[in-house]
Amino acid sequence: MADGMQPIDDKAQETGVRPLTSALKTLDLLDHLGRSSQPVRLALLARELGVARATIYQRLVTLIAAGWVEQTPEGHFRLTLRAARLAQAATEQAGLGIRTLPVLEALTAETGEAASLAAMEGDEPCILQRVEPKGVLRIEMRVGATMSLTESASGRVLLAFAEPERRHRLASGVDPALLEQVRLTGHAISSGRSIDGVLAAAVPVFDHRGVCIAALSLVAPVQRFAPDGWIVPLRAAAARLGDILKGRSA
Missing domain, CATH: 3.30.450.40 (GAF domain)
Incomplete structure (x- = not known):
């Protein structure tokens, strides 16, 4: 690399550092929301991802707290404009x-x-x-x-x-x-x-x-x-x- 730093993938393999599984699953939910053109219901998200509703809801709460997702008055979930930025x-x-x-x-x-x-x-x-x-x-x-x-x-x-x-x-x-x-x-x-x-x-x-x-x-x-x-x-x-x-x- 131009600044002399070792690529993260190589360094992670050498040090044994592993990605955070919980973060990967939450980001997967974010990615899934990004594939929909409309706000999505919790039940539909759970069904499409094959994950329990309580688990999906916890990840949604995390994304809402981070400013990536918002809940509509009808109770559906959608990306905020932070994703567009x-x-x-x-x-x-x-x-x-x-x-x-x-x-x-x-x-x-x-x-x-x-x-x-x-x-x-x-x-x-x-x-x-x-x-x-x-x-x-x-x-x-x-x-x-x-x-x-x-x-x-x-x-x-x-x-x-x-x-x-x-x-x-x-x-x-x-x-x-x-x-x-x-x-x-x-x-x-x-x-x-x-x-x-x-x-x-x-x-x-x-x-x-x-x-x-x-x-x-x-x-x-x-x-x-x-x-x-x-x-x-x-x-x-x-x-x-x-x-x-x-x-x-x-």
């Missing part, structure tokens, strides 16, 4: 925050469609930045939302350009010819099965090492889907994003 900080620290916004805005202005920037969060594609067009039918997908790795255009790009070992692990059941086609053409089209009536096209965004770290996509209702006119502006915008990641001007 953390998400913004994470994208900024990864170099994929506000500096990428003008590129997506320009792409949306040029094509008239919604533009999204996604990257892998664990084993799922997660939307890091999104710009919606004005005055047209909108496809509601929020920053922080996850997508199908095998059905979405962004997921297919991120999977096709992943490191071989990771691709092999995640691509179980996926036609290898499909991923090879994505690598050969440099873009992917969604299956149309994730969201009815909606299609998307995506291209990879490469960092200074030539590693695909994100996928840039355009999404629209089927009746407006026009990939032949999208690929060129998508690639140009992806190149500008790559320049930002390399420390150049957009």
Whole structure:
């Protein structure tokens, strides 16, 4: 590491320090809440996580005390805006925050469609930045939302350009010819099965090492889907994003 400190994973192995199991379980609940678009009832959380209601409630109380979760007047539980602030900080620290916004805005202005920037969060594609067009039918997908790795255009790009070992692990059941086609053409089209009536096209965004770290996509209702006119502006915008990641001007 640049400051000479040993990576935590290596140091933990040497010293025998183990992660706090209770903290991991509480963070798992936080992550689960983040996957829902609506406030969630205690009973549903317990059922979905397979944990006793009393245990889930104790973890919720902990998260409420820490300012991460709040309870609605109806008794449901939801994330506070602290999670949004953390998400913004994470994208900024990864170099994929506000500096990428003008590129997506320009792409949306040029094509008239919604533009999204996604990257892998664990084993799922997660939307890091999104710009919606004005005055047209909108496809509601929020920053922080996850997508199908095998059905979405962004997921297919991120999977096709992943490191071989990771691709092999995640691509179980996926036609290898499909991923090879994505690598050969440099873009992917969604299956149309994730969201009815909606299609998307995506291209990879490469960092200074030539590693695909994100996928840039355009999404629209089927009746407006026009990939032949999208690929060129998508690639140009992806190149500008790559320049930002390399420390150049957009």
